Amino acid sequence: MPIAQLLAGLVLSAAIGWLAYRRNSLSRSGVAGAVITGTLIFGFGGWTWGLVLIAFFVSSTLLSHWRSSDKAGLAEKFAKGERRDLGQTLANGGFGALLAVAAFLLVDLPGEVRLGNPTYAFLALAYFGAMATVNADTWATELGVLASHAPRLITNGRRVTVGTSGGITTAGTLAALAGAAFIGICAFLFIQAAAVATTGNLLLSDLPLIGVAAVAGLAGSLVDSVLGATVQGIYWCAACQKETERRIHTCGAATEPLRGWGWLNNDLVNFVSSVAGGLLAAGLGLVILL
Ligand SMILES: [Zn+2]
Helix, strand or coil, X not given: CCHHHHHHHHHHHHHHHHHHHHCCCECHHHHHHHHHHHHHHHHHHCHHHHHHHHHHHHHHHHHHHCCHHHHHCCCHHHHCCCCECHHHHHHHHXXXXXXXXXXXXXXXXXXXXXXXXXXXXXXXXXXXXXXXXXXXXXXXXXXXXXXXXXXEECCCCCECCCCCCCEECHHHHHHHHHHHHHHHHHHHHHHHHHHHHHHCCCCHHHCCHHHHXXXXXXXXXXXXXXXXXXXXXXXEECCCCEEECCCECCCCCECEEEECECCCCHHHHHHHHHHHHHHHHHHHHHHHHC
C-alpha cells in the first residue's frame, strides 16, 4: 500500500477542495467527493494521474467563473452559480478512481517498468480518455452556452433552448474538442516529466496520446449528448412551464416525469460517457501506441 503517496493525495485534494469550497465551486458534499477521488487517483495512480485530475479541475473551475454573470441569465444550470456536489464529483472522477485502484492491484511494478506494461498502458489510456471526456463536457457546457446560435438536438437537429440536455452547438463542440485535447497535452507533458525523472529520457513515442485523448474525449462528450437527448430522465416543472433535469426544480416546486428513464440522472449520464470515452481511448491507444 503506497501510504505516503495516499497521504500526499489526501493533503493535496483536501487543500484544493477547501479552496474550491471557499470560491463557491464545490458544495460540502462536493468537497467530500473531491477528496475521495483525489486521494485514490493521486495515491494509486501517482503524480501523472493526479496532475491530470488537477488540470481538469482547475481549468473547468476557471471556465465556470469566466463570464459567469453573462451565463446566469442563459440557463437554469448557471442561475445560482453552480457548486458541484458529491454526485457530480463522483460522476467526473469516479471511473478514474476505479482505474487507479485497478492499476495498483493489477500492476505492482516500479515506475520505469510500468511505462512499457500493456495492462498499465490500457488502464492509463482509459484514465486519460475518461478525464478528456469529462473535461470536454465541462468546457462545452461552459463555453457553448455563450454561443450566439440556439443549440440543435444531437439526434434530430431540432432547435432547442440553451441548456436543454442533448442540445449541441458548433462552438460547444469545438470547445469539447479543445477540452479533450487539453487533457491529452497535459498527460503527454506530465508523462515526459515522469519519464525524465525515472529513466533520464523523454518518451516522445507517446505523442499520439494527444490525438487519442482528443478523439476519445470528443466522442465521449457526444455520447453524453446522445444519452441526454434520448434516455436521460427529464422532468417538467408545471409552475415554470419548463423542462428540467431536476426532480425538485430550482424554483422549489416538485416536477413530473416528462421523458427518459427516471433513474438515469445527469450524474449517471456523465459517468457512463466517461466510461465510454475511457474505453475508446484505451482501444484506440493500444492499436496506435503498442
Ligand atoms: Zn419551476
